[in-house]
Amino acid sequence: MSTEQILSRVYLEQWQGIRQLTCDYLDELKPSDLALKLPFPESQSLLNQFYCMVGAEESYLRELQHGEWQGFSSSIADIQAITPAIIKDHMREADKMMSDLLSTTDLTQKLSNGKPGYKVVQSIIEHEMHHHGQLINFMYCHKFPIPQSWFLKWHLTRDE
Numbered sequence: 001m002s003t004e005q006i007l008s009r010v011y012l013e014q015w016q017g018i019r020q021l022t023c024d025y026l027d028e029l030k031p032s033d034l035a036l037k038l039p040f041p042e043s044q045s046l047l048n049q050f051y052c053m054v055g056a057e058e059s060y061l062r063e064l065q066h067g068e069w070q071g072f073s074s075s076i077a078d079i080q081a082i083t084p085a086i087i088k089d090h091m092r093e094a095d096k097m098m099s100d101l102l103s104t105t106d107l108t109q110k111l112s113n114g115k116p117g118y119k120v121v122q123s124i125i126e127h128e129m130h131h132h133g134q135l136i137n138f139m140y141c142h143k144f145p146i147p148q149s150w151f152l153k154w155h156l157t158r159d160e
Contacts, residue, residue: 008102011121018128019095022053024147025135026084034082036142046138049131050087051076056127057094064101064120067112098124 001009034047055074062070075090076082107117136156139146146156 004106004108007107007118008105011107011118011125012099012102015098015121015125015128016095018125018132019091021132021147021149021153022091022128022135023088024149025139025144026050026088028145028147029084031081031083033142033144034084036138038137038141046135047082049134049138053128053131054087054090054094057091057098057124060120060124060127061094061097061101063113064105064111064117069113 029046034045034050036046037043051074054076055072058075059070059072075093076087079086102121105117107121110116111120136150136154138144139150139156140158143158146158150156
C-alpha cells in the first residue's frame with residue numbers, strides 16, 4: 001500500500017469515528033430539539049449547528065474535487081420539516097462521497113488553489129470537532145442524554 005493510500009485510509013477512519021459520534025448525538029434528539037438555542041441573544045439554533053456541519057463537509061469535498069473553493073452550501077438548507085434522521089441521511093450521503101473521493105485522490109498532491117488535498121480533509125475534521133464543542137454546550141444546557149460514545153470519548157458526566 002502506498003503512502004498516499006495509507007494517508008487516505010487514516011483520514012477516512014478518523015472521520016468515520018468522529019462522524020459516528022455526531023450520529024450518536026443525533027440519535028438522542030427529538031425533532032423539536034433542533035429549534036433550541038443557548039441562553040444568550042447571539043445563539044443560533046441547534047439545527048444551525050447541523051446545517052453548518054453538513055454544509056462544511058459538502059463544501060470542502062467540492063473544493064477537494066474541483067481543486068478550489070466552490071462556495072458554501074448545505075443540502076439541508078431548504079428542507080422544511082427537518083428531523084435528526086434527515087440530517088443523518090444527508091451526512092451519510094456526504095460521507096459516501098468522501099469515501100469515494102478519498103479512494104481516488106492523492107491527498108499529498110496540491111490542488112489548483114495551491115493547497116495539498118490533506119489540508120482540505122483536515123479542515124473537514126477540525127470543523128466537525130469545533131461543532132462537537134458546541135454540541136456539548138447544547139447537551140448540558142438542555143439536559144440532553146449523554147450518548148455512551150461521548151462519555152467514552154470525552155468522559156462527559158453530570159453531577160446531579
